[in-house]
Amino acid sequence: MASSMKAKAPTPALSRRAVLAGAAGLTFAIGTGGIAEVARATASPGRGALNPSAWLSIASDGTIAIVFPSTEMGQGSSTALPLILAEELDADWDDVRVEQLNRDDRSFGNPIFGNVLYTAGSTGVYGYFDSLRKAGAQARRMLMHIAADHWAVPLASLTTEPSAVVHAESGRRLSYGEIAALPYADLAVPEVAEEDLKPRSEYRLIGQSVPRLDIPAKSTGSETYVIDVRLHGMLYAAVLRAPVEDETPTSLDDGEARAVDGVVDIVTLPDGIAVVAETLEAAFAGRDLLTVEWSEAAPARRFDSAADLAAYAKAAGNQGHQATKWRSSGDAATAIGQAERVLEAEYLSDYAYHAQLEPMAAVAAVDPDGKGAEVWAGTQTQSWTMRTITEVLGTTPDRVRLNMMTMGGSFGRRTALRQEYVRDALLTSKALGKPVKVVWTREDDIKQGWFRPAAAQRMRAGLTAEGRLTGWHHRVATPSVIAYFNPLRWEQVDPSDIISMRGSESGFYKLEHMLAEHVITDRGARVAPWRAIGASYTSFAAEAFMDELAEAAGSDPLDFRLKLLEHNPRGRKLLETVVEMADWTKRSPSSGLGLSFAGYGASMAAGIAEVQLDESSGEISVSRFWAAVDAGLIVAPDNALAQIEGGIIFGLSSALKERITIVNGEVEQNNYYDYEILRAHEVPEIALHLQDSDGPPTGVGEVGTPMVAAAVANGFHSLTGRRLRHLPFTRDRVRAALT
Amino acid sequence: MTAFRVNGEAVVSRAAPDTALLWVLREHLALTGTKFGCGAGMCGACTVHVDGEPVYSCLTALSDVAGMEVTTIEGLSPDGSHPLQRAWVAEQVPQCGYCQSGQIMRAAALLKENPNPSRAEIRDTMSANLCRCGTYNRIFRAVERAAEEA
Numbered sequence: 001m002a003s004s005m006k007a008k009a010p011t012p013a014l015s016r017r018a019v020l021a022g023a024a025g026l027t028f029a030i031g032t033g034g035i036a037e038v039a040r041a042t043a044s045p046g047r048g049a050l051n052p053s054a055w056l057s058i059a060s061d062g063t064i065a066i067v068f069p070s071t072e073m074g075q076g077s078s079t080a081l082p083l084i085l086a087e088e089l090d091a092d093w094d095d096v097r098v099e100q101l102n103r104d105d106r107s108f109g110n111p112i113f114g115n116v117l118y119t120a121g122s123t124g125v126y127g128y129f130d131s132l133r134k135a136g137a138q139a140r141r142m143l144m145h146i147a148a149d150h151w152a153v154p155l156a157s158l159t160t161e162p163s164a165v166v167h168a169e170s171g172r173r174l175s176y177g178e179i180a181a182l183p184y185a186d187l188a189v190p191e192v193a194e195e196d197l198k199p200r201s202e203y204r205l206i207g208q209s210v211p212r213l214d215i216p217a218k219s220t221g222s223e224t225y226v227i228d229v230r231l232h233g234m235l236y237a238a239v240l241r242a243p244v245e246d247e248t249p250t251s252l253d254d255g256e257a258r259a260v261d262g263v264v265d266i267v268t269l270p271d272g273i274a275v276v277a278e279t280l281e282a283a284f285a286g287r288d289l290l291t292v293e294w295s296e297a298a299p300a301r302r303f304d305s306a307a308d309l310a311a312y313a314k315a316a317g318n319q320g321h322q323a324t325k326w327r328s329s330g331d332a333a334t335a336i337g338q339a340e341r342v343l344e345a346e347y348l349s350d351y352a353y354h355a356q357l358e359p360m361a362a363v364a365a366v367d368p369d370g371k372g373a374e375v376w377a378g379t380q381t382q383s384w385t386m387r388t389i390t391e392v393l394g395t396t397p398d399r400v401r402l403n404m405m406t407m408g409g410s411f412g413r414r415t416a417l418r419q420e421y422v423r424d425a426l427l428t429s430k431a432l433g434k435p436v437k438v439v440w441t442r443e444d445d446i447k448q449g450w451f452r453p454a455a456a457q458r459m460r461a462g463l464t465a466e467g468r469l470t471g472w473h474h475r476v477a478t479p480s481v482i483a484y485f486n487p488l489r490w491e492q493v494d495p496s497d498i499i500s501m502r503g504s505e506s507g508f509y510k511l512e513h514m515l516a517e518h519v520i521t522d523r524g525a526r527v528a529p530w531r532a533i534g535a536s537y538t539s540f541a542a543e544a545f546m547d548e549l550a551e552a553a554g555s556d557p558l559d560f561r562l563k564l565l566e567h568n569p570r571g572r573k574l575l576e577t578v579v580e581m582a583d584w585t586k587r588s589p590s591s592g593l594g595l596s597f598a599g600y601g602a603s604m605a606a607g608i609a610e611v612q613l614d615e616s617s618g619e620i621s622v623s624r625f626w627a628a629v630d631a632g633l634i635v636a637p638d639n640a641l642a643q644i645e646g647g648i649i650f651g652l653s654s655a656l657k658e659r660i661t662i663v664n665g666e667v668e669q670n671n672y673y674d675y676e677i678l679r680a681h682e683v684p685e686i687a688l689h690l691q692d693s694d695g696p697p698t699g700v701g702e703v704g705t706p707m708v709a710a711a712v713a714n715g716f717h718s719l720t721g722r723r724l725r726h727l728p729f730t731r732d733r734v735r736a737a738l739t
Numbered sequence: 740m741t742a743f744r745v746n747g748e749a750v751v752s753r754a755a756p757d758t759a760l761l762w763v764l765r766e767h768l769a770l771t772g773t774k775f776g777c778g779a780g781m782c783g784a785c786t787v788h789v790d791g792e793p794v795y796s797c798l799t800a801l802s803d804v805a806g807m808e809v810t811t812i813e814g815l816s817p818d819g820s821h822p823l824q825r826a827w828v829a830e831q832v833p834q835c836g837y838c839q840s841g842q843i844m845r846a847a848a849l850l851k852e853n854p855n856p857s858r859a860e861i862r863d864t865m866s867a868n869l870c871r872c873g874t875y876n877r878i879f880r881a882v883e884r885a886a887e888e889a
C-alpha cells in the first residue's frame with residue numbers, strides 16, 4: 001500500500017470548541033421558547049466556562065456560530081435552519097459558521113417529534129421556524145442592550161444592519177464581535193414578542209435563494225460522508241447477514257475466509273458473521289468464502305410478497321374485517337348506502353426500496369474498557385443513534401463522542417430506533433480493540449432493506465344521479481410501520497399510524513361524509529418510512545379513484561375536483577394554475593394528460609403528467625410534468641424547487657419501475673440492475689410554480705411525491721381509456737391493462 | 740506492485756492486482772471523492788478517467804491501469820474551478836451530493852469529446868450515472884452552462 005500521497009486525516013467533525021477557543025464572546029442556549037440562557041464564553045476553553053448548550057455563539061472576532069440541530073441528507077436544511085436565525089439576528093451571512101449538533105441534546109429537539117432529535121417528515125423548517133426566529137431576535141436585542149449601555153443611549157435610538165448595531169444620531173457603530181467582547185453584567189434573557197419580529201417585507205435572507213453552504217464541497221468531492229471516514233489503525237468489516245429476518249447462524253466454517261491475506265478475525269454477530277480485515281477488499285473477499293448454515297425456523301421464512309399482498313387485498317375488501325379509524329367526518333357508510341350510484345375499486349402497491357446512493361456504513365472506535373466510543377454515523381436522528389450506541393455498549397451518553405455525518409441520501413432509511421449498521425461497527429470494534437468501518441454492499445443494502453410497505457386499498461364512494469359525490473370510504477390494508485421501526489413510539493400512538501396512513505384523509509377536499517381506516521395487517525418484510533410515507537400510495541389510490549368518479553359523473557377531472565374545493569381557495573388556485581401551465585384543454589392523440597391534486601401535511605401540490613405509451617412493449621414514459629405548489633412561506637426558494645422536482649422524480653421512478661419482491665422470506669432483488677430507478681434519459685421536463693402564500697412554512701421535501709403516481713395513471717387513462725391500479729406500472733401490468 | 744499515475748503523481752500500489760481501482764483510490768490513497776454506490780457498473784458514482792476515458796472504477800482492476808494516468812474528481816482542477824464545477828455551483832445542482840463526483844467526471848469526459856453537446860446528447864451520456872435525489876434536469880443545465888462558458 002505504498003503511496004506517495006498522504007493519508008487523509010480523521011474526519012473533521014465540525015468543531016465548535018475550535019471556534020470558541022480563539023476568542024471571548026457570548027453564547028446562547030436555545031429551547032423551543034427561544035433563548036433559554038446567555039453566558040459569556042472565555043478565551044480559554046479549559047476553564048469550564050463554555051456552555052455545553054451553546055446553540056448560538058458570537059465571538060469577539062465577529063464569527064457567529066449557529067448549531068444545526070437536524071441532520072443533512074440532501075434536503076438543504078443545514079443552510080435553511082441557520083438562515084432563519086440569522087435573519088432575525090440581522091447577521092451578515094458571511095460571518096455565519098454552521099456546526100452540526102453531535103449530541104442527543106433534547107433541549108432543542110424537534111418540537112414536532114416531542115423534542116426527539118429526528119430529521120424527517122419535511123418538518124425541519126416548520127418545526128424550528130418560530131423558535132429560531134425568536135432566538136435570533138432575542139440575541140439581537142441582547143447585543144443592542146449591551147451597545148446601549150456602552151454608549152449610554154436609549155435602546156430605542158439603536159438599529160441594526162448586518163452584524164452591527166448602529167446609533168444613527170451620533171453616527172456610531174459597533175460590530176457584533178466588538179459588542180460580544182464588551183464587559184456587561186446583565187445577561188438576563190431579553191423578552192421579545194411576535195410583533196417585535198421582522199415583517200416579511202424586511203427579510204433579506206429568507207426568500208432570497210441564498211446559495212446552499214454544502215454545494216461547493218459537493219462539487220469538488222471534498223464533502224465527507226461516513227463511508228469516507230478513515231482513522232489511523234482502522235480495520236474494515238463486511239458482514240454476511242442472515243438471508244431471512246431473525247435467523248441466526250447455526251454452524252460456521254470460516255477456514256477459507258481466515259486464509260485470505262489481510263483478514264484479521266471473524267466475529268459472530270446476533271444476525272450475521274463479520275469478517276474483519278486490514279483492507280476493505282480483503283473483508284469482502286473473506287466474506288465471500290464463509291460457509292454458514294442458518295436456522296430455518298424464523299417466522300419470516302413465510303414472508304411471500306405475492307401471497308401477502310393477496311391477503312391484504314382480501315382484508316381490504318372484506319368490510320367485516322376489523323379496521324382502525326384514521327380520520328372521519330359525517331357518516332360515510334350511510335351516505336354511501338343511500339347513494340344512487342356506488343363505485344368501488346381496489347388499488348395495490350408493492351414494496352419499495354429507498355435506493356439511496358450511499359450504502360449503509362458506520363465507523364466506531366470503542367474505548368479499551370468497552371464502555372465508551374467515538375462513533376461516526378450518518379442517520380436522521382441523533383437521539384436514536386445515541387440510544388443504539390448506549391444500549392449496545394451498556395453505557396451512558398457521556399461516554400460517547402458522536403459525529404453525525406452528512407448522508408448520501410436517506411429518504412427515511414436511517415430513522416429506526418435500532419440501527420444495526422451502527423451496532424455492527426461497535427461490536428466489531430469492541431471485539432478487535434481497534435477502530436472499525438463497516439461497509440454494506442449494494443446487495444446488502446437491498447437484501448437487508450427496510451421497505452415502504454406493500455398495501456391494498458379499497459375505495460368506495462357514492463354519487464347522486466347528477467354526479468355529486470356524497471360519501472367517501474378509503475380502506476388501507478397495510479402493516480403498521482411504526483410498530484416495527486420504532487416500537488417505543490408505537491406505545492405512544494397505537495393504533496394510529498401516520499407513517500402507514502398519511503394522505504388517506506384527503507384533507508384538502510371538503511368531503512362531508514368520509515371515512516379513512518387502517519386494516520393493520522401482518523408484516524411481511526422489514527418496513528420503514530419512505531419519502532412521503534403513506535401518501536406515496538394512499539394519494540395514488542385517492543387521486544386515481546377521484547378520476548374514476550369524475551368519469552362516472554360525466555365530469556371533467558378538473559371540474560369534479562374544483563367542486564370539492566370551494567372552501568379551499570389556495571387549493572383551487574393551484575389547480576387553476578397548473579391547468580394553465582399544461583394547456584389542459586389541448587389534447588393530443590399521442591399523449592395523455594393526467595391531473596392529480598395531493599400533497600404532504602399542510603403542503604399542497606397540483607400536478608399534470610404528460611404520458612406516452614409504447615403499446616408493444618407496454619413501456620410508459622412521461623415527457624413533461626407541471627406542478628403548482630403551495631408550501632406556505634418559502635425560506636429557500638431555489639432549494640425548494642430542487643426538493644419538489646426531486647420529489648416528483650422520486651414519485652415517478654417508483655410509479656414506473658420500483659418493486660421489491662420477497663419469496664420464502666428472502667428479497668429477490670440484488671442491485672440497480674434488477675431494482676431500477678429513473679435514469680437521466682427518462683426524466684421529464686419539469687415546470688414548477690411556487691404559489692405565494694402568507695401562511696407559515698409547511699415543508700417542501702415530500703410534497704412533490706404523492707401526486708405523481710395518480711397523475712401518470714390518469715394520463716394513461718386519458719390516452720388509452722384503461723385504468724392502472726397496481727403500483728408500479730410495469731410493462732406486463734400495462735400490457736394486461738390494455739387487453 | 741502496480742505503478743500508475745493518479746492526478747499527475749506517480750504511485751505504486753502493493754494491493755493485489757485484481758483489487759478494484761475504486762478501493763485503491765478510496766481506501767489506500769485516501770481519494771474519497773470517488774464514491775462506492777453499487778460495485779456493478781450500474782450507478783456511475785465511481786466514475787474516473789483512465790487516460791482520459793471515463794470508466795467505472797468499481798469494475799476496473801488495479802492491473803488494468805498499470806502505467807496509465809488516472810484522474811479523479813480531486814484532480815479535475817487544482818481548486819474546484821473546472822467549468823463544470825463552477826456550473827455545478829451556479830446551478831445549485833447537488834442535494835445529497837453523493838453521486839455528483841461521478842456525474843461531474845462523466846460530464847467532463849463528454850465535454851472533452853464534444854464541447855457543445857445537444858440536450859439529447861447530454862441526456863444520453865448522463866444516463867450512465869444515477870442520482871436518487873433527482874438532480875438530473877439541473878445536471879443538464881449545468882453541463883450546458885459549462886459548455887457555454889468554457
